[in-house]
Amino acid sequence: MIEPRKDLLQIADLSREEIEHLLAAAQPFKELFRRSVKKVPTLQGKTVLSLFYEPSTRTSSSFEVAAKRLSADVTNLAVATSSVVKGESVLDTVDTLQAMRADYIIIRHKRAGIPNLVAHHTGAAVINAGDGFHAHPTQALLDASTLHDVFGGSDFSGRRVLIVGDILHSRVARSTSCILTKLGADVGVIGPGTLVPEHRPAEMKKFSDFEQAFAWKPDVIYLLRVQFERQGEQFFPSPGEYHSVYGLTEERLDRVRDEGVWVMHPGPVNRGVELADSVMSYERCLINQQVENGIAARMAVLYWLKPQLETPA
Amino acid sequence: MSNMILFKDASIASAADKKLEVADVLIEDGRIKGAAPGLEVEAGVKVVEARGKVLLPGLFDLHVHLREPGQTGKEDISTGSQAAINGGVTGIVAMPNTSPAIDSGGLVRSVMDIAKRNARIPVYTTGCITKDRAGREMTPIAGMKSAGAVMLTDDGSPVCNPQLLRRAMEYAREFDLPLASHCETMELSGQGAMNEGRVSYQMGIPGIPAISEEICIARDIQIAEYTGAHLHIQHVTTARGMEIIRRAKNDGVHVTCEVAPHHLIFNEEHVIDYDTHFKMNPPLRTREDNERLVAGLIEGVFDVIATDHAPHTDFEKRQQDFASAPFGITGLETALPSLFHYFIKPGVFGWDLLVERYAAQPRRILKLEEVSVTEGSSADLVLFDPKGSTTFSRDFMRSKAVNTPFLDQTLDGRVDMVLCNGEILLERDVD
Amino acid sequence: MKDEDTEGSKILGEDDLSNKIQRLAAQITERHPERLPCFVGIHTRGVTVAKRVRAALGESGNNVPLGTLDISFYRDDLDHRRANPVVQASEIPFEIEGAEIIIFDDVLYTGRTIRAAIDGLLNYGRPSRIELAVIIDRGNRELPIQPDYSGETIITKRLDRIRVCFSEHDGEDSISLISAS
Numbered sequence: 062m063i064e065p066r067k068d069l070l071q072i073a074d075l076s077r078e079e080i081e082h083l084l085a086a087a088q089p090f091k092e093l094f095r096r097s098v099k100k101v102p103t104l105q106g107k108t109v110l111s112l113f114y115e116p117s118t119r120t121s122s123s124f125e126v127a128a129k130r131l132s133a134d135v136t137n138l139a140v141a142t143s144s145v146v147k148g149e150s151v152l153d154t155v156d157t158l159q160a161m162r163a164d165y166i167i168i169r170h171k172r173a174g175i176p177n178l179v180a181h182h183t184g185a186a187v188i189n190a191g192d193g194f195h196a197h198p199t200q201a202l203l204d205a206s207t208l209h210d211v212f213g214g215s216d217f218s219g220r221r222v223l224i225v226g227d228i229l230h231s232r233v234a235r236s237t238s239c240i241l242t243k244l245g246a247d248v249g250v251i252g253p254g255t256l257v258p259e260h261r262p263a264e265m266k267k268f269s270d271f272e273q274a275f276a277w278k279p280d281v282i283y284l285l286r287v288q289f290e291r292q293g294e295q296f297f298p299s300p301g302e303y304h305s306v307y308g309l310t311e312e313r314l315d316r317v318r319d320e321g322v323w324v325m326h327p328g329p330v331n332r333g334v335e336l337a338d339s340v341m342s343y344e345r346c347l348i349n350q351q352v353e354n355g356i357a358a359r360m361a362v363l364y365w366l367k368p369q370l371e372t373p374a
Numbered sequence: 375m376s377n378m379i380l381f382k383d384a385s386i387a388s389a390a391d392k393k394l395e396v397a398d399v400l401i402e403d404g405r406i407k408g409a410a411p412g413l414e415v416e417a418g419v420k421v422v423e424a425r426g427k428v429l430l431p432g433l434f435d436l437h438v439h440l441r442e443p444g445q446t447g448k449e450d451i452s453t454g455s456q457a458a459i460n461g462g463v464t465g466i467v468a469m470p471n472t473s474p475a476i477d478s479g480g481l482v483r484s485v486m487d488i489a490k491r492n493a494r495i496p497v498y499t500t501g502c503i504t505k506d507r508a509g510r511e512m513t514p515i516a517g518m519k520s521a522g523a524v525m526l527t528d529d530g531s532p533v534c535n536p537q538l539l540r541r542a543m544e545y546a547r548e549f550d551l552p553l554a555s556h557c558e559t560m561e562l563s564g565q566g567a568m569n570e571g572r573v574s575y576q577m578g579i580p581g582i583p584a585i586s587e588e589i590c591i592a593r594d595i596q597i598a599e600y601t602g603a604h605l606h607i608q609h610v611t612t613a614r615g616m617e618i619i620r621r622a623k624n625d626g627v628h629v630t631c632e633v634a635p636h637h638l639i640f641n642e643e644h645v646i647d648y649d650t651h652f653k654m655n656p657p658l659r660t661r662e663d664n665e666r667l668v669a670g671l672i673e674g675v676f677d678v679i680a681t682d683h684a685p686h687t688d689f690e691k692r693q694q695d696f697a698s699a700p701f702g703i704t705g706l707e708t709a710l711p712s713l714f715h716y717f718i719k720p721g722v723f724g725w726d727l728l729v730e731r732y733a734a735q736p737r738r739i740l741k742l743e744e745v746s747v748t749e750g751s752s753a754d755l756v757l758f759d760p761k762g763s764t765t766f767s768r769d770f771m772r773s774k775a776v777n778t779p780f781l782d783q784t785l786d787g788r789v790d791m792v793l794c795n796g797e798i799l800l801e802r803d804v805d
Numbered sequence: 806m807k808d809e810d811t812e813g814s815k816i817l818g819e820d821d822l823s824n825k826i827q828r829l830a831a832q833i834t835e836r837h838p839e840r841l842p843c844f845v846g847i848h849t850r851g852v853t854v855a856k857r858v859r860a861a862l863g864e865s866g867n868n869v870p871l872g873t874l875d876i877s878f879y880r881d882d883l884d885h886r887r888a889n890p891v892v893q894a895s896e897i898p899f900e901i902e903g904a905e906i907i908i909f910d911d912v913l914y915t916g917r918t919i920r921a922a923i924d925g926l927l928n929y930g931r932p933s934r935i936e937l938a939v940i941i942d943r944g945n946r947e948l949p950i951q952p953d954y955s956g957e958t959i960i961t962k963r964l965d966r967i968r969v970c971f972s973e974h975d976g977e978d979s980i981s982l983i984s985a986s
Contacts, residue, residue, distance in 0.1 A: 062888055062891075063888065064887070064888055065887070065888045065889065073576070082891075085891075086891070086892060088894055089875065089878075089892045089893065089894045089895065092894045092895065092896075096928060096929055097928075097929060097930055098927075098928040098929065098930075100928070101878035101879065101925075101928065102878065102879060102924065103877075103878045103879075103883060103889075151695075152693050170695075172695045172696075172697050172698065173577060173578040173579050173648070173695070173696065173697065174577070174579070174648035174695045174696045174697070175695045177647060177648050178648065178694075178695050192578070193578050193579075193697075194578030194579075194580075195577055195578025195579070196578065232578055235575075235576070235578065258575055260570070260571050260572045260574070260575040261575060262572075262576075292565075364889055364892075365888075365889065367887075367888070367889075
């Protein structure tokens, strides 16, 4: 039996067994979507509080649907709109949530380590919905779940996944490459020299251009979202140059189609930068499946974690 | 007034000798009257049984933050000096990055006055190089010196403008004041909160690359060489930075440097789970840096050990995320036990190195009276029990702050007694 | 309630079990002369019971739709468990709306499993009727739930355990009672 954890903070914490357990656990939740009543009463009476300090419609609504389908009471605390929130406000908010006896706290914040801080501070089960550049574990799980369906199992040995773009600033790159490696896949990366750090894990092979990358014969190309400017610092000369050198252009899409390579992207997509328009209608583009699997994966996580709240006197 | 104390059969630590000679040490009127085996004394003299214990000169820390004036929630001169005594340190030099910064003779004088009133050990102060540490205008250096400042530094920040640093060095040189540098290149450090490397990548924390410190070390040394000033490089953390200094010394540049115990003991891999008790600037580097710095300390590249004692409130360190929390950890109370626990006890280096680098040389740099466990010296002494242990609980600490990685840890060795000018400032019960 | 260590005393052997299955099939046919209901087995052993009863119906059993139900999501004791149970997918290959259904399980005890199964089925739609078939009714009910078809009723104490073995899962057919002593 796989013992439950209290929190899901980063993929690096999970063993291969735990990951496989979560991937298997997501399957019955996928089946649930085909029913007329998509709800089960498992988390009835439980309170799920959602703190999104960084705005995000897709992830926050994915979590909300997941929790509601488990019959939990979900509340979104509208914190994203306020100006820069420092760490102390997070803990003040958490103390208030403690008083409300939240069972699950889902938190996204632009600074790494905040979910860890919150998890130490409360008995509620804490789910990291993305913290700074550090981790996005549920994204990694839904990515693995999508590939689990494509590859027909959770053993990814011999499979090759090419991650493209801004590795340096990407929590998705960190979490997803971590889960892929744990499941046996080979991970390669390609991107501008400024955005592919030397200090990445040794297993992530770097390719200097797409020719080299294609020669490696990847099964999957995973495109990362790219931001032209960050806090006044420029990491590449222009979005146009990025697209021509590192983007999935129409030309490269032809090659991808010929070789049957799958394409993934965590969203939201920058058309004309990471990818050409027609990638979205490519048959082996898995972006929609990723979104769909997001709800099932998050339900599996909510089902598995166990809060450690003290029973009231 | 005759205060006579006899330490019986103590193992004497000295900078000159690796071996610890066993001898009796007799204190009278604040000075060491005799240090030899089998001293005879009359009745009425306080006798301290010191067999198996080490008697060393009071330590001297060239780099501490006392936070007074203006930040006394974290620490003040009184509690900071008590923390020093708790760790066997009998002389400290305060950094000037207070609120307001110590950038005038008047402020130097007020710090010295508070120290005279509230501290039982000598407390010296530095003065800023630039007004308010803003890096634009030179401070009234002569005025600060005559008020008692012993060193100039903008610690907490580098002096970004090389021309300004050059002028400050040329000017300060005439007053025989060493100029201490916090070496950092701000643009390279950016928003960094820990060493840029494998661990910072995994944790998603922006990193401070080693070159930020090393480039500034090289720059400041060249300016010092050009101007002939005495440059003191603070808190060196990388092997490469240390090598730059070694080469400069070999070339005859008047440069001294310091290393902190935590940069010898801890590295970036200790920053697990975002524990802010491992966050300081300059940051913990790599394990290889630990090893090479220790080797450099043994080879004599480092002139002194200094803790960069940096107290912060519990709220600031514990209740904020890693990137937001302030840089710094305390060090006065933990330095001696940690150096004993990690290096002296396992035989990496001996008491002679500790005495030379953390008692003798710091005083020499400031041209203060030498202190040693020899006849005639001022009786600034620490009695240390190698068989004891120290648990750094909140109750144990005398500092207002407990932001140390050793919080609630137990290390080998214990400071049993501390004397300054022959007066007993600390005496722990023997259990 | 499956116990690997102790032996216990056998209530039903292979032949007895087969007879009980036949009897259930006969009772069901008697009660539903016109048209057989759909079968739904509760994971895991309830599914085996449903399959065996369907096989025992002979030719008329061939057209009986068979669904499987995992009731883990509907349990009322999740708060009291260390870890939530591993869930298997439920498969209902027929329209629940308006259907007549028989739920199958191996042992009826407190009734909470059946309550959860009813909840689960209602999530798919609104059946016209639900009946319950079990091999063993061991009493100690905690909810007002009774079987429509049952192979054998035995009186047990709370701490007693019933061990059900099916050749499909456990290598042999037998049902044993392990008394708490």
